[in-house]
Amino acid sequence: MPQPGGVASGFNHVEVNEQDYKTRLYVCHGKHVVHVKEVPFARSSLNHDDIFILDTKSKIFQFSGSNSSIQERAKALEVVQYIKDTFHEGKCEIASVEDGRMMSDAEAGEFWGFFGGFAPLPRRAPAEGNEKQEETAFKLLCFDQGKLEPVNCKSLAHELLETNKCYFLDYGAELYVWMGRITSLQERKGASEAAEKLLSDSSRTRTPMIKVIEGFETVAFKSKFKEWPQTPGLKMSSEDGRGQVAALLKRQGLNVKGLMKAAPAKEEPQSYIDCTGNLQVWRVNDKDKVPLSSSDQSKFYTGDCYIFQYTYPGDDKEECLVGTWFGKKSIEDDKVIAVSLASKMVESAKFQAVQARFYEGKEPIQFFVIFQSLQVFKGGISSGYKRFIAEIGIDDESYSEDGLALFRIQGSGPENMQTIQVEPVASSLNSSYCYILHDGNTVFTWAGNLTTALDQELMERLLDVIKIWKLVQSPAGNIFDITNHQSVSAKKKASQISLHSKL
Template identity: 45%
Template sequence: MAVSMKNVDVAFQGVGQKPGIDIWRIENFKPVPLLKEFHGKFYSGDSYIVLKTTALKTGGFHYDIHFWLGKDTSQDEAGTAAIKTVELDAALGGRAVQYRETQEHETELFLSYFKPCIVPMEGGIASGFKKVEVGKVEPRLFIVKGRRTVRVTQVPFARSSLNHDDVFVLDTESTIFQFNGENSSIQERGKALEVVQYIKDTDHDGKCEIVIIDDGTLGTEADTGQFWVLFGGFAPLSKKPVVADDASGLPKPKLLCIIERSLKEVEMSKDVLDSSKCYVLDCGNEIYTWAGRNTSLDARKAAISIVEDLITNLNRPKHIQITRIIEGFETLEFRSYFVKWPLNGQHTVSEEGRGKVAALLKQQGVNTKGILKGSPVKEELPPLPSLNGKLEVWRLVGGVKKEIDAGDVGRFYDHSCYIVLYTYQGEERKEEYLLCNWIGRHTSVEDKASGLRVMNEMSAALKGRAVQAYIAQGKEPIQFLALFKCMCILKEHVCPGHKDHSILLVRARCVGPQIVLAVQLEPVSASLNSSDCFLLQTNSKLYAWTGNLSTVENQKAVLRAAEVLKPGVVARPVKEGLEPPLFWSSLGSKRKYASHPKPKEGPKDPRLFACSLSRENLKVTEVHNFTQDDLLSDDIMILDCHNVIYEWVGQHASTEEKELNLDIAKKYIERAARLDGILQDVPIFMITEGNEPMFFTTFFSWDSSKVNVHGDSYTKRVAGIQGRPVPQEKVQRRLTPSASAGTKSESTQRAAAMAALSSQLTSEGKLSKVAQTLVNQNPSSAPASPRFHRPSTANSQRAAAMAALSFMLGTKKAPGSAVSVDADWVAGSSPFAKVEATGDTESVTSSKTSEDGGDGGEEIAEFYSYDRLKSSSTNPPKINIKRKEAYLSPEDFEKLFGMSRTQFYEMPKWKQDQRKRNLLLF
């Protein structure tokens, strides 16, 4: 990197060495660090610089720099922010992506940092960070837009600002109103609730009334009237003007080279970009500046004013998006404008830039040990399906599926197509399905088409509940391999298990705990590799050859493969360098072969994209800093893990998109192959909403209660934010397959039981003489009252009635009963029930611990040593096994994880799980 470091502001020394967000405000033309407590609070009269440092799985850091310009900021402050951003990039080694953010027109990436939202405040540096005085809030009207990230814009406090299509928040002295336009989406209404909660907590100290006004419905008369009185009375709202989509009218992207402060149009080609020059990519509604690695810091700063002049001369909006990129660290969006973009030139780290940064900081007295470096994250296995389910395998023969004999399950031939169905019990005792289509390398076009047809038929038969996987030979994901323990991929012309005179060479690898993949190769010495283990079947011998660089796991794997491929035949162990003559003669003589493994591509962080297909054109939008809430029911999403693709299909996605979901995934892969180097035959998992497997949910902090309840979830959140009782759903216990068979008869029994019970209650709700006599004769059947509270008379009567009914019907106390019982009935009869008094009413809860050992927020009473907590312990304590890390002492936790508990729990759930697996705490 040719940039000079002498002009870099000292405020940027030592930054970017750990993940997180750093913010500076421009004060007197200098960047001043902002305290954490003020992050997310922006004044419209100021300019800010925001640095987001992200730790990558590869061990390095990724940097995004944003300079945010308030709508009332001065031109001088805005220019300072732009220049200082370039200096900050230089301090980071010249590898950050830089974004120009203008108030009310921020990028989705920038908004994703500050959840739930940004509500810019009036004023600037002179006003300071003064908290709004409680009870003195002037009426403010905001329009809230966004289905995932929220954009909050203050609009004039007037009826004319309202419309039927958007959601508005009106903040007054004592009440916050949310006005839901009749045509607004449920997602926008839900996001607006988050804004309401934020304003309530920030500006009202959590003390104010919340009122929801639904456009087009009558609601509470007093609340509605109170809202419209503030606007001078009710009057019909005007329709929102239709804004024409001018995307088709955007100019064709142009590439301009900066030559002596002037712009010259050049060919739109990656080959044109010169490392010693700066370029401008004008895309109409957004502008990119590209700086070669050999350009000076002054040249990069000069490009800023040149772009500003271009915007003015072309009469472009002042808020147009500007992104600045350094050679080697181009974004996917930038690359997408070029027909071809070779990926082998991508820089993973800037060693030269790192050296310059370290030298500068050393002069300033900063400890540079380990600067700009991170610890590589070992690629971990995703959670695998439980292996106690039912496995069925079919081979397609002439378009017809033929079931494979049990003895041949796990053997796949490279000229064939297979269908695999695995049925297992998932979380919450729910039956789940994994439906796979494996395609051999030499499978015919006809068989491939038949495989797709059969997959569609079987998926329909399973009512769309199955996770569908499309797998090409050689790209088998671990979720698929785990089903077989030892999967063997063989050439079609060989018939294993039959006597023949063919030479068989098979490479065996351990790809996971007790999971083996065996692949037949050409029987020549060039197929060998010192880092692997092989089986060689000659006319009379079976050799288990182990390379000198092979692992112990692979040495065990080759013996496992021998048991599967040649049952009953003892393999003769042979070490590399000690082979008998027959070994080499069977391979056509000894020749040179590889002595090192093929380098594996480093792990990459998952990325989430919303995808839609219109007229065969795929629209892809990245969702940054994603959570489960970003999986919207009317969308199709793709989670790109680079070596595997997960396509998530929302229940309310359009019928057309659901029918074309496989085409959407394939088109996405074509795009990612061109822009990000993903393989064309990467495995595809197709997942429908409500049927997410564990190996998908591990990428999110998953809450199963959010699944399939988008509308109900909104209603609950409204009740919660207003302080009203949350509407309770009738909880139905899931039935196991064995229990479901008797559901009908059990329902009939329950109906009869209810009728019998009613007959034993008097009009006052007390037991009849017959029922009371039964209870007196069988006191053991009556439940004992919890020690900590004496139940009310009504509850006691009901409990006794249940006991009497149980005796009359001869019902056994079976905790595992499949019959669903109402909560209030269970409260009176279950030995696990407790009754809690809340005011003048009573609520019933269960004291029975959950399946995972307790609530996730339980208080830890005792710490344990690491040796007792790890999964290999011979003396594990009785604790919540899903939260083993919580039982470590603070000292042990920081020693093992290298971070505090707070930092650990701020990480995404999937990263937490990876760290725990590394330490055997999962």
């Protein structure tokens, strides 16, 4: 992200902190490739088609235009996090404002206050020249029975991809290899060899090859298509929707008799991964991998990298998934070693295993279901991470059971639960989540006023999962339940967090 100014050197003198923090406005714009640039801080810069990021001294606002695309929103999240970490040292609030939200919303009112108050934005017709300029040439090739055949299409649609074939999506600067779910191992190997041969052409610049398995498509790959359904191949009738509502009400203890009409039992669609298989997890340490015990397999640190192998019964043989998980603060050396070790594991399995990479905060639902109860702690315990923070001189914030820690609870059920450690400050609290706070032998559970009975049930389950029960069972231990509208003096003593009913 280009910024005015420079770095102090013998040729350039830079004055630091001479002025107050300057409020800036950025725009995220683009149909396929999203570009970010700074625009004048004025109401005239805003529109309904893009995402805007307002960077103020104490808070970052993300304004999402009503006509903005999913790839623009995804890029904006990365930019907001970058601004927070780079220019605010990770110590500022983030607010999301949707286009059309009136002044009755506190965050929207604060956002529009920087522009002199709320006023409707004028709608403008899209310029034909800009649309043509954004269109990027692409080629869609079908790999079937060892031959590459071009697919004639003016725009990309999900219906063009058949689950029993492999496809190449060539954008010039990047080549995607999409493999259908029911393609054989030989077909996938053939597609990979054909892609490498295509990239080895001397007339072609160096292009990265990205392999994508059906059901595990990345956001970048989906953004190339005009539309991408959330559940491919499944059509839901009104009766199915009514059944889902009935199941939800029944789980909350309500009587749903008569809500649904009697219907023959339907066979549920099979999940992409059988979640009753065997899981092995290793943590990357120096140039080797350290196996984790069964009790620690779901405990990850944001400063470390992990490798896991998951085997489960398939239709006619045992399937195997070898994955790598990269924490947000993991070092580059550990990432390279993790990829190398995982590739060797796939090679030793005679390439019968599927290899995948997962990044913290961008994991698919299948990843969470495999681990079922995932805990992500701050800091890291690998030797490389410890050396890194010692070299740059920052404090070690790695989690300790005896120290102060705040956890956000999230998930959709007992088979999909996550415990994420966050900063123990009031700005980390959100009314849509439940939290667990512990300091020494004192434990607090905090439930936001927008949480459901299921959220609070998960919080009770995870009290034991993260081993806080050791603290609770201590003779001097205490546990407090705090609602969204209470402020407890003991909590201030434990964590310096003050609760306000407006959260």
